Amino acid sequence: MKTAEDFKEQLQKRNITEWVIDHCEDCKNPIRYMFYSGEVFFNIDCSCSIGIDDRQASWQDIADYYNYQTNPAVIKDMDIFWGFATAQTTELFNPPKTKPF
Numbered sequence: 001m002k003t004a005e006d007f008k009e010q011l012q013k014r015n016i017t018e019w020v021i022d023h024c025e026d027c028k029n030p031i032r033y034m035f036y037s038g039e040v041f042f043n044i045d046c047s048c049s050i051g052i053d054d055r056q057a058s059w060q061d062i063a064d065y066y067n068y069q070t071n072p073a074v075i076k077d078m079d080i081f082w083g084f085a086t087a088q089t090t091e092l093f094n095p096p097k098t099k100p101f
Ligand SMILES: [Zn+2]
Pocket: 024, 025, 026, 027, 028, 029, 046, 047, 048, 049, 050, 051
């Protein structure tokens, strides 16, 4: 589980300006969170099926979106994007050497 603060911190470290969470299947336009002046905005600019949505969101929305995901592949991608993956990935690829001989 991540908190709103975790995302604020990573945003500053990594200079993130937008987080694309999905695309419209038809026009391929991004469904995304955008960040400026310390504020969060939810933005869809789809001319076909989803429509246009542009509104202020909150840091908690970001954390909720992250925490709501259950697909390991999606979580891994999000971790890489936000820079949460490093410790875990290192563990996975460098298992402790405990050979019995
Ligand atoms: Zn569309």
